[in-house]
Amino acid sequence: MTAWNKELSQHLLSRAGFGGDVKLRDHFVKLGISEAVNALFPPDNYSSASSPDLSSVREMEEQAVRILRQPGARQKLRETEEGKELLQKFQQANRQGIIAITGWWVDEMLRTPYPLLEKMTLFWHNHFTSSFMDVKRANFLWKQNDLLRKNALGSFRTLLLETAKDPAMLEYLDNSQNRKEHPNENYARELCELFTLGEGNYTDQDVKEAARAFTGWTHNPQGEFIFRPAWHDNGEKTFLGRRGNFNGEDIIEILLEEKETSRFLTRKFLRFFITEEPNSQMIEKFADIFRKGDLEVKPLLKSMFTSEEFYSDQNRGNLVKSPVDFVIGTLRLMRINFPRPEILWGFMGLMGQRLLDPPTVAGWKGGKNWLSSSTLTLRNDFIRALITGEIPNISPRGKVKNRAKQIKLPRPPFVPENVLPQEAFSNPTNAVIHTVDHFIGRELSPDRLQPLFKFAQDAFLQEKEEASALRRITYLVLSMPEYQLC
Amino acid sequence: MKQVRKYTRREFICAGVSLVSGVVITPAFLSRTLWALQTKANPLKTAQAFSQPEHILVVVQLGGGNDGLNTVIPFTADEYYKSRETLAIPQNNVLKLSDSLGLNPEMTAMRELYEDQMLAVIQGVGYPNPNRSHFRSMDIWHTAKPEDISVSTGWLGRFFDNACKGMPSPSAGVQFGVDIPLALKGETNKVVAISNLEEIGWKPTVSGEKAQSELDALDKLLKQRIIKDETLFVAHTEMDTLLTAELVEKAIKRGISNANYPATEFGEQLKGTAMLISGEFPAMVYYVHLGGFDTHANQAGRHNNLLREFSEGIKAFFTDLKVSGHGGRVICLVFSEFGRRLEENASGGTDHGTVNPVFLLGERVRPGLHGKPASLKREDLDEIGDPKFTVDFRQVYATVLEDWLIADSFGILGSRFSKLDLVES
Numbered sequence: 049m050t051a052w053n054k055e056l057s058q059h060l061l062s063r064a065g066f067g068g069d070v071k072l073r074d075h076f077v078k079l080g081i082s083e084a085v086n087a088l089f090p091p092d093n094y095s096s097a098s099s100p101d102l103s104s105v106r107e108m109e110e111q112a113v114r115i116l117r118q119p120g121a122r123q124k125l126r127e128t129e130e131g132k133e134l135l136q137k138f139q140q141a142n143r144q145g146i147i148a149i150t151g152w153w154v155d156e157m158l159r160t161p162y163p164l165l166e167k168m169t170l171f172w173h174n175h176f177t178s179s180f181m182d183v184k185r186a187n188f189l190w191k192q193n194d195l196l197r198k199n200a201l202g203s204f205r206t207l208l209l210e211t212a213k214d215p216a217m218l219e220y221l222d223n224s225q226n227r228k229e230h231p232n233e234n235y236a237r238e239l240c241e242l243f244t245l246g247e248g249n250y251t252d253q254d255v256k257e258a259a260r261a262f263t264g265w266t267h268n269p270q271g272e273f274i275f276r277p278a279w280h281d282n283g284e285k286t287f288l289g290r291r292g293n294f295n296g297e298d299i300i301e302i303l304l305e306e307k308e309t310s311r312f313l314t315r316k317f318l319r320f321f322i323t324e325e326p327n328s329q330m331i332e333k334f335a336d337i338f339r340k341g342d343l344e345v346k347p348l349l350k351s352m353f354t355s356e357e358f359y360s361d362q363n364r365g366n367l368v369k370s371p372v373d374f375v376i377g378t379l380r381l382m383r384i385n386f387p388r389p390e391i392l393w394g395f396m397g398l399m400g401q402r403l404l405d406p407p408t409v410a411g412w413k414g415g416k417n418w419l420s421s422s423t424l425t426l427r428n429d430f431i432r433a434l435i436t437g438e439i440p441n442i443s444p445r446g447k448v449k450n451r452a453k454q455i456k457l458p459r460p461p462f463v464p465e466n467v468l469p470q471e472a473f474s475n476p477t478n479a480v481i482h483t484v485d486h487f488i489g490r491e492l493s494p495d496r497l498q499p500l501f502k503f504a505q506d507a508f509l510q511e512k513e514e515a516s517a518l519r520r521i522t523y524l525v526l527s528m529p530e531y532q533l534c
Numbered sequence: 535m536k537q538v539r540k541y542t543r544r545e546f547i548c549a550g551v552s553l554v555s556g557v558v559i560t561p562a563f564l565s566r567t568l569w570a571l572q573t574k575a576n577p578l579k580t581a582q583a584f585s586q587p588e589h590i591l592v593v594v595q596l597g598g599g600n601d602g603l604n605t606v607i608p609f610t611a612d613e614y615y616k617s618r619e620t621l622a623i624p625q626n627n628v629l630k631l632s633d634s635l636g637l638n639p640e641m642t643a644m645r646e647l648y649e650d651q652m653l654a655v656i657q658g659v660g661y662p663n664p665n666r667s668h669f670r671s672m673d674i675w676h677t678a679k680p681e682d683i684s685v686s687t688g689w690l691g692r693f694f695d696n697a698c699k700g701m702p703s704p705s706a707g708v709q710f711g712v713d714i715p716l717a718l719k720g721e722t723n724k725v726v727a728i729s730n731l732e733e734i735g736w737k738p739t740v741s742g743e744k745a746q747s748e749l750d751a752l753d754k755l756l757k758q759r760i761i762k763d764e765t766l767f768v769a770h771t772e773m774d775t776l777l778t779a780e781l782v783e784k785a786i787k788r789g790i791s792n793a794n795y796p797a798t799e800f801g802e803q804l805k806g807t808a809m810l811i812s813g814e815f816p817a818m819v820y821y822v823h824l825g826g827f828d829t830h831a832n833q834a835g836r837h838n839n840l841l842r843e844f845s846e847g848i849k850a851f852f853t854d855l856k857v858s859g860h861g862g863r864v865i866c867l868v869f870s871e872f873g874r875r876l877e878e879n880a881s882g883g884t885d886h887g888t889v890n891p892v893f894l895l896g897e898r899v900r901p902g903l904h905g906k907p908a909s910l911k912r913e914d915l916d917e918i919g920d921p922k923f924t925v926d927f928r929q930v931y932a933t934v935l936e937d938w939l940i941a942d943s944f945g946i947l948g949s950r951f952s953k954l955d956l957v958e959s
Contacts, residue, residue, distance in 0.1 A: 222831040225881035233885040234830040237666070247667045249684070252918050255666075366764045398729070400712035408597075408825075410669050415551045417713040419725030419768060421704075421775035436739050499754035506747040524740050524751050529760070529768035 052081045057335040058489040059364050062534040063321050064088050064353060065163030067377040069467065070486055076164035085353045089201060089346060092160040098151035099194075105145040105186045108138050113269050126412075145186025149193065150403045151389040154396075157376045158386070168200035168345070169193065169318055170372060173403070174411035176211040176221040176243065180404045185219070188271050189404055191217040204313060204343040208243065209300055212262075221409065224266040228281035231259040238409050244303040246312040250288065257285040262296045310343065321352055323363050324415040330357055363491055367531050368418045371399035373534065374427055378526070381487055382434060384461045394442035399426045419532060431526045434462045435519050464518035473514040476504035483518070483525045491529065500524060545779040547800040587818045589938055592807055592851075592866040593690070593717070595821070596844070598828030599668065600870035601837055602890035604805065605641075606655060610634045613910035616878040621834060621884070627776035631655065632903060640842040643849035651901040652852060653893065654956055656788070656930055658908040660889035660923025664872065666917075668828070668886070676716035678928050678947050689931055690819050691720030692946045693939060698724060704774030705781055707819040715821055720862060723770065725819075726778045731786055731806050735779030736772070789813030790858045793850035796843045800824040812858035818939070827870060831881035844868075848895060863896045865957070866937050870894035876910055877919055888920040892930055896959050898938075905954065929954055 057076035061068030065088065076084040115121050115134070124496045125131035157166045163488060178192055192214050199207045211217050212235075218224040221235035231450065236258035264280030267273055285294045288302055314335040317324035334352060339528055341347040352358055369377065375396050379386055386392055393403060400423050401412055412418075433439045437457035464472070472482035480500045503524055507517040524530065548588035608614050609625045611635070628636030629645045635657075637645055647653045661680050665671045674680045678689040687695070694706045706724035709715055718725045728734055736752060756773055760766045780902045789809035795801030801824040810817065824844055829837050848866065855861040873890035889908045908914075908921035916922055932943040937957040944950055 070940055222881055222883070225831050227880040230880035232830055232877065232879045232881045232883065234828075237886070241667050241669075247670045249663075252666055256918070365762065368764070368768070408668065413713065415765060416764075419771050420709075421734055421771065421778050422714050422727045422729040423712050424768075424775050425736070425779075428736050429733070432737055432739060496758065499751050499758070502754075503747060503751035510744050510747070519746065520739055524755070525747065527736065527752055527772075528755055529765045529772060532768045533764055 053077060055490060057084060059359065060353060065167060066157065066373060066380050067534070069381055073489065074113070081354060084413055085350055088164045090165055094162065096156055096160070098152070100148045100190060102145050102148060102187060102190060105141045107184065108141040109187060109270070112371065116269055139184070142184055142186045146180045146404060147187065149186060149190050149391050153193070153403060154389040154392050157372070160381055163534070165197065165200055169197040172196040172200055172207065174206065174406065175316065176217065177406045177409050177411050178216040179406055183216045183219045185271070188216040188219065191271060201346045201349070202344065204241060204345065205304055208304065209297065212296060212300060213265065213273035213380040215273070216268050218265065223262055224265050226259065227279040228260065228263045231256070231263055231281070233259040236262055239303070242410055244309040244312065245306060249308045254287055258289045258299050260285055261287070261294045261299045265296055302355070304343065306329055310339045314338050317348065317352065321414070322358055325364060345504045365530065367534055368532055369534050370412070370414060370418055371396040371401035372397070375430065378431065378434070381467065382462050383466050384434065391439065391442055395426070395430050398442065399423045405513050427532070430525055431523060433522045434460070436460055460519065462519060462522065464515050464522065468518060472518060476508045479502060479518055479521050480504050483521050485528060487522065487525055488528070488530050490530065540916055548593065578600065584817060586814045587615065588863065589940070590811060590818055590820070590864045591934065591939060592820045592864060594848070594866060594868040595823050596827050596868065596870035597823060597825035599872045599874055599886055600827040600890060601829060601833065601884055602873040603876065604837060605638050605841060606891045607636050607638065607655070608634060608907060609636055610909050613876065613912070618880060619878065620882055621878045635856065635903065635907065636779050638838065638841045640838045641845040643845040647849060647895060648853065648901070652899065653895050654899045654901055655903050656892040656894065656925055656954065656956070657905040658889050658924035659768035659892045659905065659927050659930065661926055664888040664920070666872065666886040668871055673716060675869060675871055675927060678931055685722065686719065688715070688719050689946060690717050693935060693941055694724040695720040695722070697939070697941050704777055705816050707821065708805060708815070708817045708822045711823055718819065718821060723774070726774055728778070728782070731782055731809065734775060736776060752784065784811070785810050785813030785815040791854050792815070792857065793853040795850045796847050798843055801847050801850070802842060804847050808851055808854035808858070811846050811860050811864065812872060829874070830879070830885060831883040833883040851872070865894060865896040865899060865934070867934060875920060876915065888916070889923045892927065893958055900956050900958055904956060925954070926951060930956070933957065
């Protein structure tokens with residue numbers, strides 16, 4: 049590997065977090081590679097100081113649970129005026145709850161001292177997916193997010209077992225309704241296909257047998273896991289060549305023993321952190337490390353972040369930023385405290401990544417799929433909004449409301465003086481050099497900068513204040529193809 | 535003779551790009567950029583203009599695995615009623631198409647299209663060794679190569695590659711939504727993804743003369759020689775965006791749409807398609823989506839709502855096209871990645887299955903029932919309990935490619951598939 053320097057440290061910060069500004073980058077250079085990698089990981093007992101405010105949802109839920117205990121309650125809820133009103137309030141509270149969770153999460157990503165933890169929580173949200181479109185209970189979705197974040201850097205074994213019993217997952221993939229008479233295959237199939245082995249490494253018969261093993265796994269109205277013996281199929285099952293009276297835990301144990309599971313997960317890690325097309329040699333190397341570490345995430349990531357492959361020329365500046373990377377990374381680099389996180393959630397949604405609402409159970413496709421005419425337009429609109437203060441009026445659900453009614457902030461959120469050094473304001477050439485260094489942080493060839501130098505000269509002439517020129521130069525730098533990549 | 539006709543026709547329909555020497559209709563800024571990049575050393579090709587294609591294909595994807603058995607109902611089959619205690623549609627409610635098949639009662643709008651001779655139903659469509667993964671099966675339908683997992687191009691992408699060789703156009707196809715589906719991916723990209731017709735392009739931070747210097751700078755940044763593949767990919771996508779923005783703006787000024795669409799995303803996508811077609815946008819293929827068909831639990835109400843939305847949307851779309859006078863230019867192909875299990879499960883839903891009907895719609899389709907329904911008899915089901923296919927979906931593709939898009943299906947599908955009689959000549 050080439051010597052540890054500011055470019056490699058910048059690379060580590062962008063991939064393992066949401067990017068780093070000049071200061072953080074220099075700090076990481078001083079630490080040296082192994083201390084820098086260690087500094088990414090939170091202490092074992094770490095948890096965020098705050099959590100989303102779900103008090104109104106909880107209050108509604110307690111009411112609902114009390115009512116549901118009464119005989120004939122379900123009918124009453126559906127058929128009486130009073131019941132209908134209560135249901136409506138319940139749904140309303142849950143919708144607000146979703147906004148509370150996503151707003152909190154976006155805010156946490158902006159402020160956290162441990163961006164890697166948020167990135168890995170997102171990784172697992174994209175693996176063990178659930179959507180509020182199907183799971184309409186905010187409390188369940190928060191429970192799932194909390195489960196993913198607590199184990200994000202921990203054991204895959206724990207994650208697999210605990211998500212199988214998680215109420216949002218039980219709802220999302222219908223296992224809560226899986227009974228022995230006619231098993232529901234939804235969860236069992238995705239467990240094999242998307243959570244462990246990958247397509248092609250099991251048969252449809254295996255899916256049917258696994259579905260039988262998970263019969264009776266459900267939850268109560270409060271969202272606690274319960275096992276209903278009367279719904280469970282106690283018969284013998286044949287799964288991946290093994291025979292026995294398997295239950296859900298047994299199926300999960302068998303899946304964890306399979307080498308394919310470690311390969312499938314490792315490939316996904318590599319695609320997330322290193323390259324869209326990992327070769328089989330890379331997959332074998334890291335899958336081996338993953339298995340030797342008993343499927344613990346932290347040691348695997350440490351070995352990845354210190355590997356030759358991670359820092360090779362071809363694997364730098366080759367991954368398309370996700371909408372979350374793009375939005376959070378930009379705000380962090382601009383040091384903007386955005387007051388309305390739900391607008392950011394809406395923006396990310398329009399860019400193709402609405403948190404708590406993956407497009408399918410397979411999550412977001414990612415990689416080059418993030419970019420299209422439609423999403424690129426939105427990405428540039430977002431930057432433009434920060435530069436000009438003209439914010440499109442986006443609903444939390446991610447629809448652009450009446451264009452004419454855009455929000456005009458009294459002053460632009462992006463203040464160049466807050467992030468760029470004094471020198472940047474001295475002349476057009478310095479303006480370009482510092483803006484590129486701060487926002488892209490990779491060496492660009494001199495001819496790549498020519499159009500920017502030319503533009504910077506115009507902008508310095510056209511604007512009375514250097515800060516206005518710097519804002520426009522920043523817009524151009526952030527419109528460069530290089531800014532979409534990390 | 536046929537060769538010649540085919541060649542000129544293909545030239546013409548290819549994204550509506552035709553050679554008109556000396557005329558440049560696209561704004562100079564964009565055309566310079568685009569041609570410089572994509573036509574490289576052939577200055578003769580820089581003089582091109584866009585015109586509209588003669589034949590247009592609109593693909594409607596029903597995502598999640600539509601329950602074909604509750605869409606086109608075999609209302610005389612005992613096996614259907616025995617296997618679906620709670621979900622079967624009673625015989626009396628079915629909207630009859632023949633003495634044994636009928637539509638789901640929510641599909642009255644579709645039934646009207648049937649009466650207007652605009653609907654062809656191809657029955658029992660599937661492929662050998664059915665795959666019950668959403669994602670693999672969807673890929674199979676998109677690539678049209680069930681046996682090869684490494685294919686990264688789609689059947690329509692390869693059509694663009696074949697039919698539009700050497701012709702630069704990012705607008706041969708339009709995907710509604712944020713990302714381009716595999717079906718439309720070719721060796722080079724000729725497709726744009728649009729989620730909102732009014733929100734596409736790149737806006738300067740200021741107006742007037744100052745804006746021009748921003749636009750010029752962006753132009754230069756995109757035009758420059760770029761070495762890294764990934765960066766070049768982003769630059770191309772950005773340029774496609776700019777060119778499309780101009781074309782879309784023109785098209786929506788001319789486009790007409792007055793019909794009543796469902797107030798949903800699917801409705802908006804169809805309305806957008808009608809606008810672009812009547813506004814003479816140059817695309818040959820449009821791709822629209824309706825999702826939510828993965829009905830493992832509590833299927834009945836949800837599925838009915840989806841079928842109503844689907845039928846009413848399609849009906850509105852063809853009403854629009856009739857009014858704008860473009861009906862004869864459009865055929866609409868409707869598919870889903872798989873059907874669902876004959877036997878319902880204990881949660882009032884159905885699990886992943888195999889065969890499904892495919893719909894083809896338009897003034898130029900040969901209306902009625904095609905193919906052979908799959909047998910539901912126990913002894914005819916596969917080992918998982920699903921019916922076996924009678925028509926390979928690639929037969930439908932071959933027909934659409936040859937008889938509607940006037941292309942050589944062999945080159946695109948890699949094999950010769952016997953065509954069906956689906957398109958009026």
